[in-house]
Amino acid sequence: MSPRAAIAAPNAYATRAAEHALDEGGTAVDAAIAGMLAATVTEPGVISPLGGAYVTVWPAGGEPVVVDGNVEMPGRGQPSGRLGSGLIEAASSYGGGMVTYVGPGSVATPGMFAAMGWAHDRFGRAPWRELLQPAADVAREGYPLGRIAQSYLVLVTDTILAWDPATRARLTVDGAPAPVGHRVVDADLAATLEQIGAEGPDTVYHGDLAQTLARDVRERGGLLGRADLEAYRAVPRPALRSRLGPWDLACNPPPSIGGPVLTALLRLLGATEGPIDPGQAAAVMTEVLDIRLDRIDTAADLAAAGAELLETLHEIGSAGLPTSPSTAHISVVDADGTACALTASAGYGSGMTVTGTGLIANNALGELELNRLGLHALPPGTRLASNMAPTVARRDDGSVLAIGTPGADRITTALAQVLLHLARHGEDLQTAVDRPRMHPRRLDDGSTRVEHEQDPTIAASLDAAGLARHEHPLHVMYFGGVGAALRTGEGQLQAAADPRREAATLIT
Numbered sequence: 247m248s249p250r251a252a253i254a255a256p257n258a259y260a261t262r263a264a265e266h267a268l269d270e271g272g273t274a275v276d277a278a279i280a281g282m283l284a285a286t287v288t289e290p291g292v293i294s295p296l297g298g299a300y301v302t303v304w305p306a307g308g309e310p311v312v313v314d315g316n317v318e319m320p321g322r323g324q325p326s327g328r329l330g331s332g333l334i335e336a337a338s339s340y341g342g343g344m345v346t347y348v349g350p351g352s353v354a355t356p357g358m359f360a361a362m363g364w365a366h367d368r369f370g371r372a373p374w375r376e377l378l379q380p381a382a383d384v385a386r387e388g389y390p391l392g393r394i395a396q397s398y399l400v401l402v403t404d405t406i407l408a409w410d411p412a413t414r415a416r417l418t419v420d421g422a423p424a425p426v427g428h429r430v431v432d433a434d435l436a437a438t439l440e441q442i443g444a445e446g447p448d449t450v451y452h453g454d455l456a457q458t459l460a461r462d463v464r465e466r467g468g469l470l471g472r473a474d475l476e477a478y479r480a481v482p483r484p485a486l487r488s489r490l491g492p493w494d495l496a497c498n499p500p501p502s503i504g505g506p507v508l509t510a511l512l513r514l515l516g517a518t519e520g521p522i523d524p525g526q527a528a529a530v531m532t533e534v535l536d537i538r539l540d541r542i543d544t545a546a547d548l549a550a551a552g553a554e555l556l557e558t559l560h561e562i563g564s565a566g567l568p569t570s571p572s573t574a575h576i577s578v579v580d581a582d583g584t585a586c587a588l589t590a591s592a593g594y595g596s597g598m599t600v601t602g603t604g605l606i607a608n609n610a611l612g613e614l615e616l617n618r619l620g621l622h623a624l625p626p627g628t629r630l631a632s633n634m635a636p637t638v639a640r641r642d643d644g645s646v647l648a649i650g651t652p653g654a655d656r657i658t659t660a661l662a663q664v665l666l667h668l669a670r671h672g673e674d675l676q677t678a679v680d681r682p683r684m685h686p687r688r689l690d691d692g693s694t695r696v697e698h699e700q701d702p703t704i705a706a707s708l709d710a711a712g713l714a715r716h717e718h719p720l721h722v723m724y725f726g727g728v729g730a731a732l733r734t735g736e737g738q739l740q741a742a743a744d745p746r747r748e749a750a751t752l753i754t
Contacts, residue, residue, distance in 0.1 A: 250580060250581050255281045272372030290416075354610035359450045396424065505635050512665065515666055573591040615654070643734075
């Protein structure tokens with residue numbers, strides 16, 4: 247049998263779930279959904295089902311579309327006196343030191359299931375229940391805790407994992423950090439996933455599960471209520487397009503931040519003639535970072551701000567934040583030529599397990615980098631800021647690509663660099679993913695420093711450009727975890743996984 251799809255996912259459980267969806271007659275979109283659902287179970291702390299997501303699809307013979315399932319500000323019908331309640335400050339040494347807020351008051355309206363449901367209705371063929379069954383099975387049977395998830399859980403055992411007894415019981419060993427290989431089992435989560443599989447994604451927003459979620463968050467002092475869940479809708483949007491060499495690229499438009507920033511980077515880099523050295527690329531990244539931090543992140547209207555960013559950078563072209571681990575990405579390209587890039591995020595995790603469900607809620611309202619206007623400052627129903635930028639692309643020779651990464655504000659710079667190596671330098675997919683990376687970071691004193699992985703060429707180029715720099719070892723988690731799937735113009739399927747994180751690929 248000829249290969250059906252190329253898959254790049256966070257772990258082997260996710261690739262096997264994606265393969266199961268294909269076995270059930272599914273498309274690239276079905277495979278991406280099934281793989282992400284398995285990742286939400288097997289990457290605890292990194293991602294959870296009650297987060298937000300963007301699903302970017304370029305169907306064979308059609309135009310690219312982005313399904314916006316990002317989280318929203320809740321609080322419909324709530325008195326203003328509840329604002330600011332239900333929040334627990336959590337400090338950690340993660341990412342060189344961070345402060346985030348967790349607890350019931352940090353829980354935003356989740357959108358992942360709504361986005362997956364819309365994408366499945368429009369582009370899927372496998373039965374919906376079969377997309378959830380592999381995730382339910384692994385939750386019931388158990389899995390060994392992986393290295394990346396464990397390394398994060400160790401840092402938040404005394405904070406994010408400490409306040410909710412159900413979460414502590416699942417993800418610690420008598421309150422102490424669980425070791426790598428510790429077997430995690432959750433029968434409640436398995437039953438909940440099977441319920442969503444049987445009743446459909448709408449049950450998260452209108453069914454008994456919605457009532458359980460809203461009641462539990464409200465009773466514990468949070469803002470999320472039944473009215474917020476019932477009002478939530480996944481929003482299909484035309485993809486934001488750009489060109490880089492022979493590639494036509496498509497990613498998520500405003501009100502996301504990640505998509506417009508990536509597009510701005512690609513447009514500026516694409517306007518540069520000849521080879522692009524690291525110093526030039528770093529200068530472009532720094533220019534975009536400055537505009538983002540000074541004008542975009544604090545804008546009240548993210549859609550208008552994103553459009554302004556693109557217009558500003560069009561004019562320019564013609565003339566550090568804390569590490570957020572709680573993001574996962576999966577890329578799938580099938581033999582028919584459909585590409586799907588799906589990125590999901592639950593923030594740092596609220597630490598709250600919804601009673602009786604096994605579902606750990608997001609903490610998007612408590613992420614300082616996503617709430618520049620202040621915690622609980624947005625009107626209910628407002629989509630929050632997001633760094634996610636799942637991208638699909640087609641090349642002039644018929645090649646098809648799906649690509650994305652976790653990594654907070656390093657998402658856009660990591661993708662831009664991989665795409666630059668692929669599209670402008672002509673490198674193969676795995677080489678482009680493996681190449682050393684850099685990222686400009688604004689420091690507390692207002693200065694900017696280029697963080698970069700060890701590489702003599704990068705170091706020499708940044709020094710020649712007069713840019714302050716800080717060197718990291720090669721292939722560290724800080725610089726993301728790109729997953730990419732490709733079908734060449736000749737029909738060959740390829741997948742690339744990032745050595746910076748645990749990851750898995752499969753050609754099936």
